Amino acid sequence: MFEGESVQVPVGPQHPALKEPTSFMLTLQGEKILQIAVRLGYNHRGIEKACEERTYVQGIYLIERICGICSHSHATCFVQAVEEIVGIQAPPRAQYIRTIVAELERIHSHLLWLGVAGHEVGFDTLLMYSWRDREIVMDLLALLTGNRVNYGINTFGGVRRDISPEQKADIFTRLNALEERTKYYVSVATQETTLINRLRNVGVLSPADAVRMGAVGPTARASSVDRDIRRDDPYLAYGEIPFKVITADCNDVYGRTLVRVGELMESYKMIRHALEHLPDGPIAVKAPRKVPAGEALGRYEAPRGEDVHYVRGNGTEKPDRVKVRAPTLANVQAVAKMLEDRYLADLPIVVAAIDPCFSCTDRLTEVRRADGPSSVLHWEQLRQYGIEWHRRHGIDFSKLNNSFRCPEDH
Amino acid sequence: MSLVKRVVLWARQKSPWVLHFNTGACNACDIEIIAALTPRYDLERFGVQLKGTPRHADVLLCSGPVTHQIKDRLVRIYEQMAEPKFVVAIGTCACSGGVFQGCYNVESGIDQVLPVAAYIPGCPASPAAILDGVVKLLASLDPANAPKAEEAPKAEDPAVPA
Secondary structure, three states, X not given: OOOOOOEEEEEOOOOOOOOOOOEEEEEEEOOEEEEEEEEOOOOOOOHHHHHHOOOHHHHHHHHHOOOOOOHHHHHHHHHHHHHHHHOOOOOHHHHHHHHHHHHHHHHXXXXXXXXXXXXXXXXXXXXXXXXXXXXXXXXXXXXXXXXXXXXXXXXXXXXXXXXXXXXXHHHHHHHHHHHHHHHHHHHHHHHOHHHHHHHOOOOOOOXXXXXXXXXXXXXXXXXXXXXXXXXXXOOOOOOOOOOOOOOOOOOOHHHXXXXXXXXXXXXXXXXXXXXXXXXXXXXXXXXXOOOOOEEEEEEEEEOOEEEEEEEEEOOOXXXXXXXXXXXXXXXXXXXXXXXXXOEHHHHHHHHXXXXXXXXXXXXXXXXXXXXXXXXXXXXXXXXXXXXXXXXXXXXXXXXXXXXXXXXXXX | OOHHHHHHHXXXXXXXXXXXXXXXXXXXXXXXXXXXXXXOOOHHHHOOEEXXXXXXXXXXXXXXXXXXXXXXXXXXXXXXXOOOOEEEEEOHHHHHOHHHOOOOOEOOOHHHOOOOOXXXXXXXXXXXXXXXXXXXXXXXXXXXXXXXXXXXXXXXXXXXXX
């Protein structure tokens, strides 16, 4: 290729690097990435609309299937929002059980990520090791909830299954085994020079960029952005369970590995603490079938970052509107930044490092009225429209910096 | 059966290369497929290998109810595979649309778009079920086995480590 000439390479939607369909249009100059455009939407199934056609109880099981990896996150977030509208609160024992399942889910998600990250850098032994160990936590989830994935443990006003003393003992034994293995992964992550050299200074995201791009979860925490909903806005039993928010100042993929491995160790401690202090009492209170008019916002620190659910009730059995903002949508902006001027070979690990979940993210839709006048808004116009809408509602966004630009349309 | 046919059948049964394609699934079946390939369940002991391109694959593992966005891509990937090719629908959504039935952006299952050789239900299909389905599919390739497919070798129950 001649100097200065650029070439466009499409990657996806079916590609060996990630298990989910997503498409990247890369503009390359030699091995260097000049520009990257992400195309989402292959997994869009229309869940938000489907929620409006189903009752709230059916909605829990539908919402749970937004994502098979962080299913408890979505279900809990939704349930919390609805409980807020109704004005009921799950009893303390239920809150603790939800917390235990949430942390088990974080363990399974982070172990899964560790394996995928190993696979992306050609360290398949790590994939096989961590997925073998992940089966221990999958067994625990199956033991507690009856299913390996999509646990179905939440209901309005509490949980559907209690934890028996025998199960408790079982969790302690298996957690010890997991903790032993995780210590080994910590030593791999901090001592294995091949892995460290492959991950250092790859996918760099400065703290300022992380804030500006709105990164969440481990992606933000690896860039020294100390942000964790579990501590900042405690929900479930997190207000009563002591834990450390793990951050790293490496700003790269290596930092994201350290944060996730560190969070694994914290999760073991949190589950032990929660089990030891598991309050007695009922596991659920009765919830009405009809939800009064009102709106609520649920926030939840999913394994990938902050998950937000907005629910609006209208006094019937079915919600008026459900809106989901999954953590990957917040992080995917940062990926384009991380890959600018980087090598093509870094693409798989940098994309994998935010732990993307496109089935969570694909919520966007374009509505075109066949009968009415249609209009196409450009990014600037849309932004202006948003600023004016908020100004009419008493919020002034015009002073925010102007640097958020979407890639030029082709 | 001629010797050549027997050798071809033997080769086909002993090394089915699979391609995994997410057709709009929630990830649950996808991670269970990977779990089936990793040490606890170890689908690779049957010669199954996960491949990156449809041109190398004999079996297409689909998970998900087929969104409208993915439909054309799914057909295109299927057309790129070499004959003989088999499609396995993994999970309830892939079999029938499941919980997403009636959503405005999905078809109801893989068989609306492609001929399906094996259905593996479950939400998500557990790795043990995926193992069982794949082994049954392989056994059914042998014409001698076809009428009594239920006697196909069962996948052994994976032992839980102490």
